[in-house]
Amino acid sequence: MAPKIEGGMSSESGEESSSSGGTSSHPIPKTTEEYRKRRDRNNQAVKKSRMKTKMKTQQMQDRVSQLLSENEELEENIKILNKELGILKDLFLAHAGNAHGVQLNEAELAQMLSEDSEINEGVNLLMSLAKGSPPKANY
Amino acid sequence: MAPKIEGGMSSESGEESSSSGGTSSHPIPKTTEEYRKRRDRNNQAVKKSRMKTKMKTQQMQDRVSQLLSENEELEENIKILNKELGILKDLFLAHAGNAHGVQLNEAELAQMLSEDSEINEGVNLLMSLAKGSPPKANY
DNA sequence: TTCATTGCGCAATATA
DNA sequence: TATATTGCGCAATGAA
Numbered sequence: 437m438a439p440k441i442e443g444g445m446s447s448e449s450g451e452e453s454s455s456s457g458g459t460s461s462h463p464i465p466k467t468t469e470e471y472r473k474r475r476d477r478n479n480q481a482v483k484k485s486r487m488k489t490k491m492k493t494q495q496m497q498d499r500v501s502q503l504l505s506e507n508e509e510l511e512e513n514i515k516i517l518n519k520e521l522g523i524l525k526d527l528f529l530a531h532a533g534n535a536h537g538v539q540l541n542e543a544e545l546a547q548m549l550s551e552d553s554e555i556n557e558g559v560n561l562l563m564s565l566a567k568g569s570p571p572k573a574n575y
Numbered sequence: 576m577a578p579k580i581e582g583g584m585s586s587e588s589g590e591e592s593s594s595s596g597g598t599s600s601h602p603i604p605k606t607t608e609e610y611r612k613r614r615d616r617n618n619q620a621v622k623k624s625r626m627k628t629k630m631k632t633q634q635m636q637d638r639v640s641q642l643l644s645e646n647e648e649l650e651e652n653i654k655i656l657n658k659e660l661g662i663l664k665d666l667f668l669a670h671a672g673n674a675h676g677v678q679l680n681e682a683e684l685a686q687m688l689s690e691d692s693e694i695n696e697g698v699n700l701l702m703s704l705a706k707g708s709p710p711k712a713n714y
Numbered sequence: 715t716t717c718a719t720t721g722c723g724c725a726a727t728a729t730a
Numbered sequence: 731t732a733t734a735t736t737g738c739g740c741a742a743t744g745a746a
Contacts, residue, residue, distance in 0.1 A: 477733080479723060485734055486721090496635050503642035510649035517656040524663045613716095618739060620717055625737090628719090 465471055604610055 474732095475724075478725085481733055482723080482735080483721095485736090489735090493632055493635075496632075496639060499639055500635060500642065503639065503646060507642060507645055507649065510646065510653065514649065514652055514656065517653065517660065521656065521659060521663070524660070524667070528663070528667070614740075616717080617741085621719080621739075622737090624718055624720085 464474075603613075
């Protein structure tokens with residue numbers, strides 16, 4: 437974009453740039469077929485460009501909808517996973533927690549995971565479970 | 576939008592609708608201050624409307640970014656939860672699976688969940704775990 | 715009628 | 731130089 441000098445000036449009779457001979461040089465006549473050709477081609481380009489913009493906007497709209505669905509689904513899955521974890525916890529406590537000694541030391545767990553660090557959160561959770569602590573943060 | 580009769584016709588000298596008295600009735604003069612007032616107000620409205628559109632587009636763009644982040648985070652959490660489940664499974668199998676009899680009948684599990692049906696997926700998973708079946712679908 | 719939207723063309727200018 | 735974008739005004743039309 438640019439500051440420009442005067443918007444479309446649309447109708448009005450006045451000046452036309454020059455008229456034909458192109459006295460100055462730039463303004464380009466305005467009655468020439470060359471002028472019309474240029475204009476027509478530009479109008480075409482404008483139309484095309486705007487079409488493109490519209491398409492993009494539409495697609496973006498669709499993308500938003502799509503992402504919203506995906507999000508919902510993911511949250512749904514998380515809910516289920518959390519429930520599963522809760523159940524396992526109960527089973528865990530009811531089974532080993534009371535009956536016999538729960539031989540779960542951190543070393544034992546530490547071995548089970550020789551991978552990345554994020555999983556440590558899982559370990560912590562497990563430790564709490566084994567000790568009968570409260571649920572703890574569940575994503 | 577509408578079919579219209581002739582685009583902006585912009586410059587050109589020709590007709591102006593009428594001229595002043597408004598011989599016909601509709602076309603409205605074009606040199607009147609009334610005309611200009613109307614035009615100016617419309618131009619203002621147009622500018623405003625386009626601004627609005629632009630804002631919306633921008634916000635939509637932001638929304639997409641936001642949703643993408645959220646999605647990533649959710650997938651991340653799911654990954655963690657799945658790992659936790661995996662660990663619990665191992666603990667489960669190593670602890671009760673071999674040592675003594677695994678007294679986990681479906682009735683027992685069924686009681687632990689008197690809630691919605693989605694959780695049944697969790698139950699199924701648990702049953703497979705208790706029986707030492709393969710991991711099964713993990714969201 | 716007033717304001718809001720929208721298709722369209724013009725011209726300036728950004729890109730290529 | 732040719733096409734692509736963009737700001738802007740006009741007029742038709744939609745909405746209030």
